[in-house]
Amino acid sequence: MAFPLTDEQKKIVDDRGGELLVSAAAGSGKTRVLVERLLARVTEEGLDLDRFLVITYTKAAAAELRTRIAQELSARLAEHPGDRHLRRQATLVYRAQISTIHAFCAALLREEGHRLDLEPDFRLCDEGEAQVLMAQVLEDVLEQQYEDLTAESPFAVLVDTLSAGRDDSRLAQIVLDVFSRIQSHPHPEQWLAQQRQVWELEGVSDAGQTPWGRLLLADAARQGRDCRRRLEQAISLAEEDELLEANYVPSLQAA
Ligand SMILES: Nc1ncnc2c1ncn2[C@@H]1O[C@H](COP(=O)(O)OP(=O)(O)OP(=O)(O)O)[C@@H](O)[C@H]1O
Ligand SMILES: [Mg+2]
Structure with missing residues (x-):
């Protein structure tokens, strides 16, 4: 070299x-x-x-x-x-x-x-064929779930939450999306179980105890700080003018 x-x-x-x-x-x-x-x-x-x-x-x-x-x-x-x-x-x-x-x-x-027991003349399917097969399997699985549907089953709750009226295409999309994301995990089922745990609310009384609650609270605090900064800016601008000061500063301070 x-x-x-x-x-x-x-x-x-x-x-x-x-x-x-x-x-x-x-x-x-x-x-x-x-x-x-x-x-x-x-x-x-x-x-x-x-x-x-x-x-x-x-x-x-x-x-x-x-x-x-x-x-x-x-x-x-x-x-x-x-x-x-x-x-x-x-x-x-x-x-x-x-x-x-x-x-x-x-x-x-x-x-x-x-x-x-694999046929010796098998071939690899391309991405397009894989998508068609996946859509077919998903349709069959959903069909089966609808046939076994009861009012309180978890699947009924899922359909209710994710579908708009009679259209369940969003549910199918989310299933495919989650499926393709978990492909990058070495143990997809284990990872899914962990995600379920993150959303378990038993024994949780404060949102700050959960990872998603901590994120939401941190975001709310950040937005709060930003609002406060803007209000302080507005007050100091209003104080530059006598008329504005009299009319706006009391209510801005109250906020
Ligand atoms: N120590 C070095 N001194 C000078 N040139 C180098 C040296 N090491 C590698 N190169 C040159 O840098 C270029 C890029 O190297 P190389 O293809 O090995 O990088 P790479 O990290 O594999 O790149 P890519 O991320 O695109 O796969 C080549 O032309 C190689 O000859
Ligand atoms: Mg390289």
């Missing part, structure tokens, strides 16, 4: 302590560090590139990574043309497991899917 690594980058490249999280700004050299780290292990420990699993989020990032590893290998090969281990890596890099999470999981399922 043309530029030497910074001390911080070098520390990351040399770290062999196990799990390592590198969080840094865009364009700060994360991919560079990853490539150096990988090649350091390949050259120092004599490992082959296809022994590693390298995962990224997008196809573009996976392609970029493979290209950059291949380029770095060529650069090193140019410096050590007789190195057979390096030469082997230059071929292996095109077979190495460098892919998106989706592609890796799909490959794994294709190899091991028989253990789950």
Whole structure:
């Protein structure tokens, strides 16, 4: 590589302590560090590139990574043309497991899917298909809930609270919205249970005891302070004029 690594980058490249999280700004050299780290292990420990699993989020990032590893290998090969281990890596890099999470999981399922009775010719659905399927499932679930509806059931209360008359599209929207938000939690059901607890009001006599109450009270206090500042400003402006002072200051002070 043309530029030497910074001390911080070098520390990351040399770290062999196990799990390592590198969080840094865009364009700060994360991919560079990853490539150096990988090649350091390949050259120092004599490992082959296809022994590693390298995962990224997008196809573009996976392609970029493979290209950059291949380029770095060529650069090193140019410096050590007789190195057979390096030469082997230059071929292996095109077979190495460098892919998106989706592609890796799909490959794994294709190899091991028989253990789950999965049809071998399955394919990944795209986002559009997933949305259609999700809407279909939601409709079926809601339909079932309406069939089993009783006046006091929690579902009846939910529908009453969230729907406008006969239109329950808002309920469906909220269910989908909550569903997509909880996808980023490793244990969605546990998280939902925690959220339910936050809204439990048993034994709570003061809104300040709840997280949402604290937020509302802090906001009310902030607005109160702002009003007070404005009233004080109004009083000092009114005091500049005799007539205004006589007519407005008493009521402003009363406020
Ligand atoms: N120590 C360094 N000195 C000079 N240039 C560097 C250094 N480290 C990385 N670079 C260069 O900075 C540019 C961005 O690096 P890189 O692509 O590794 O960053 P990144 O954090 O992965 O970016 P992104 O967030 O876009 O994925 C590259 O051209 C890389 O060669
Ligand atoms: Mg990068």
